Amino acid sequence: MADEKILIVGAGRMAQAIIKGLKQAGFTNVLVGNNGNVERLEEVESRFGVNSTEQWQNHVSDQNIIILAMPPEAHDEVLAELSEVVEKQLILTVAAGIDVSYMQERLPEGTPVSWLMPNTAAAKGQSMTLFALGEHVNDQHEYYIEKILFSIGQFKKLTETQMHALTPITGSGPAFIYRMADNLIKEAQKSGISEVTAKQLIAQMIKGSAEMLTSDLKCPQDLMDEVASPGGVTERGLQVFEKYHFDEMMREVIEACLERAELDE
Ligand SMILES: NC(=O)c1ccc[n+]([C@@H]2O[C@H](COP(=O)([O-])OP(=O)(O)OC[C@H]3O[C@@H](n4cnc5c(N)ncnc54)[C@H](OP(=O)(O)O)[C@@H]3O)[C@@H](O)[C@H]2O)c1
Structure with a gap:
């Protein structure tokens, strides 16, 4: 072959x-x-x-x-x-x-x-x-x-x-993860570490999270709950996701991709 x-x-x-x-x-x-x-x-x-x-x-x-x-x-x-x-x-x-x-x-x-x-x-x-x-x-x-x-x-x-529906998720999806990574790298650099070190930290964090999603039977919400103790630091951060309607934004992101793909047909 x-x-x-x-x-x-x-x-x-x-x-x-x-x-x-x-x-x-x-x-x-x-x-x-x-x-x-x-x-x-x-x-x-x-x-x-x-x-x-x-x-x-x-x-x-x-x-x-x-x-x-x-x-x-x-x-x-x-x-x-x-x-x-x-x-x-x-x-x-x-x-x-x-x-x-x-x-x-x-x-x-x-x-x-x-x-x-x-x-x-x-x-x-x-x-x-x-x-x-x-x-x-x-x-x-x-x-x-x-x-x-x-x-x-x-x-x-x-x-x-099914492929039409999933193209924005697995095809375009990496760009959405990189967009978040870019923000986190810039935030990490504010601590004084270099861009290279910041990129290493963020990449391994994403890799580890992907590994948890892959190997663990728990759903993303359970994994989030494990990170976010009630009243703790992460929970405070997740509240900001709600404040800025993160779920709604993600829905619109996928819809925009689907609309653009339809224009190509
Ligand atoms: N990038 C992604 O993450 C991704 C993910 C999934 C699917 N795709 C799909 O992959 C395809 C290519 O995307 P890309 O990101 O690789 O684009 P790209 O980097 O812009 O490359 C496009 C390539 O297509 C060639 N091309 C354009 N018109 C052509 C024609 N009439 N005849 C022969 N070759 C032609 C270009 O030739 P020249 O070298 O002569 O300019 C270039 O080599 C797209 O259909 C996209 O939907 C991309």
Whole structure:
């Protein structure tokens, strides 16, 4: 399987995170194309030891799997180009809002497709990737998809409706955690520690909290209660979350993401 020929169209942040995971997992036949930024292709080649092409369209027939890692709005054009040359290769996209129905409508009848929703932790082999399968995906294709996803972290098969609902949570979610981390790092620096030390403290705190959530059977509310003794320091801090309607804000954050994703469809 590691000898499968994989073409990645797109060489940006998500593509690079996936390439890193694939290379670490021993995939050797990875070819990368993009929209003409030659400098970026050269950088990706030298950084990850993959091959690149300025004309990915000329290489489709040699590939087994094609991963689309470019913006949602570029998909119409790229799927039209792919339709001219594709011969039942497995086509995967990581784009927000580009579900399997969307791809099936634009690709030749019988093309196996899958919609993947990874996050940038793929670069560390720690993505939580959601995926939905198109109607022409067979067991062998699914095996390939899972092998690729395993190389970048954990994964969960869902329906496309569920994936639409969860894209803001596992796809965009890391940015929300980093936003909070950024604030905490700045607050920590007020004690006189360096930014590097502050980042270490906060990163380990988040990692430890994630570990508790993962391994402990307790729900987040129980874990919060363990930290916040009645009348204590943490409880006072949590009261400020209430004062500024944190729950309502989080709901609006997710709704805003969903609205934006719908605009792309
Ligand atoms: N970033 C995330 O955390 C994340 C998470 C989940 C899913 N995604 C999805 O991943 C996709 C890529 O996001 P990104 O953050 O990696 O974007 P990015 O860093 O801006 O990179 C976009 C890449 O797409 C290429 N591209 C644009 N139009 C193209 C076209 N017409 N044909 C071929 N290549 C084209 C660009 O080519 P050039 O190099 O020539 O500019 C660039 O390499 C998006 O659909 C996004 O929804 C991202």
